[in-house]
Amino acid sequence: METDESDRYRAPALDKGLDILELLASVDSGLTQAEIAKRLDRSPNEFYRMLDRLVKRGYVTRLDGDRYSLTLKLFGLAQLHAPVRRLASYATPLMRDLAQRSRQANHLAVFDRGAAVVIAQQEAPDYWGLSIRVGSHISLFDTGSGHVLLAFRSDEEREMMISEHVRSRKDADLGAEFYQRLNQIRERGYEMMASAQTAGVYNLSAPILGPDGRGIAALTCPYIALVNAPAAPDITQAIGMVQKTAAELSALAGATIAVQG
Missing domain, CATH: 1.10.10.10 (Winged helix-like DNA-binding domain superfamily/Winged helix DNA-binding domain)
Structure with missing residues (x-):
C-alpha cells in the first residue's frame, strides 16, 4: 500500500x-x-x-x-522571530540619529508575555540622559511605551495583553479614564506623560506600525530638560522627532515583514 x-x-x-x-x-x-x-x-x-x-x-x-x-503567548514568541529581531537591528542607525538630533536617549520596546520589553536602546550623546538597559521589563500601565503598545492594538488584543500583565504583575484594576487615555493616544498618534518612576522626566512615545496598521513596537524618548544646552530641542520639538523616526521605522517594518511573509 x-x-x-x-x-x-x-x-x-x-x-x-x-x-x-x-x-x-x-x-x-x-x-x-x-x-x-x-x-x-x-x-x-x-x-x-x-x-x-x-x-x-x-x-x-x-x-x-x-x-x-x-x-498572547504565541504573539510573544513571534516577537523573537526574524522580522522583529531585524527591526531592532535596522532601528539602530535611526535611533542613533534621533539621539543626536534630540540630545536625548531613546529605546525600542515590544510586548512579551505580560510586559513591555526593551529590545534596543541608544544613549544620549552628551553627559546627561536617562537610559534603560536592553532586556528590561517595564509596566504597561504607567509608562509611555506600555501605553503606546496598548493603544495601537485591537480592543480584544488589548484586553488579552492587560489580562496577561495583571496576572504577571498583580497591578490594580483599571478605570474608564485609563481606556479613554489609550483612545486619545491612538487619536493623536503619540504619548507624552510625566514619568511615574523618575521626577523631572517625560516619556515621549510613538508607535512602530506593521503593514496592517497594528502596533508592533514603541519608540520612547525619556526626555529631560537640559539646562546648560540652550540649543537643545524643547519637548515639543523632541516629540516631533520621535514621531518622525517612528514613522520611518514603521515604513521599514512594513517592508521587512512583507518580504518575510
Missing part, C-alpha cells in the same frame, strides 16, 4: 494541538470544548487532555469557565 509522502511522518497529537490553535485563532469570542469538537469533526473527549495541556502551557486560557480562547 502506497503512503502519501505528506503523511509519512504524521504526529497525530501535534496535529490535534495545531488544529485547536488554528481554530481558536479564527474566532473572536472563544469556543467551548463541544464547539471545538464539532468544528473539527471529532469527539469532545478527544480534546480534553490537549486543551488541558495548552492551558497549562499558557497558549490557551479559559473564559467564563467553559470557553477557550488563545492567549
Whole structure:
C-alpha cells in the first residue's frame, strides 16, 4: 500500500494541538470544548487532555469557565522571530540619529508575555540622559511605551495583553479614564506623560506600525530638560522627532515583514 509522502511522518497529537490553535485563532469570542469538537469533526473527549495541556502551557486560557480562547503567548514568541529581531537591528542607525538630533536617549520596546520589553536602546550623546538597559521589563500601565503598545492594538488584543500583565504583575484594576487615555493616544498618534518612576522626566512615545496598521513596537524618548544646552530641542520639538523616526521605522517594518511573509 502506497503512503502519501505528506503523511509519512504524521504526529497525530501535534496535529490535534495545531488544529485547536488554528481554530481558536479564527474566532473572536472563544469556543467551548463541544464547539471545538464539532468544528473539527471529532469527539469532545478527544480534546480534553490537549486543551488541558495548552492551558497549562499558557497558549490557551479559559473564559467564563467553559470557553477557550488563545492567549498572547504565541504573539510573544513571534516577537523573537526574524522580522522583529531585524527591526531592532535596522532601528539602530535611526535611533542613533534621533539621539543626536534630540540630545536625548531613546529605546525600542515590544510586548512579551505580560510586559513591555526593551529590545534596543541608544544613549544620549552628551553627559546627561536617562537610559534603560536592553532586556528590561517595564509596566504597561504607567509608562509611555506600555501605553503606546496598548493603544495601537485591537480592543480584544488589548484586553488579552492587560489580562496577561495583571496576572504577571498583580497591578490594580483599571478605570474608564485609563481606556479613554489609550483612545486619545491612538487619536493623536503619540504619548507624552510625566514619568511615574523618575521626577523631572517625560516619556515621549510613538508607535512602530506593521503593514496592517497594528502596533508592533514603541519608540520612547525619556526626555529631560537640559539646562546648560540652550540649543537643545524643547519637548515639543523632541516629540516631533520621535514621531518622525517612528514613522520611518514603521515604513521599514512594513517592508521587512512583507518580504518575510
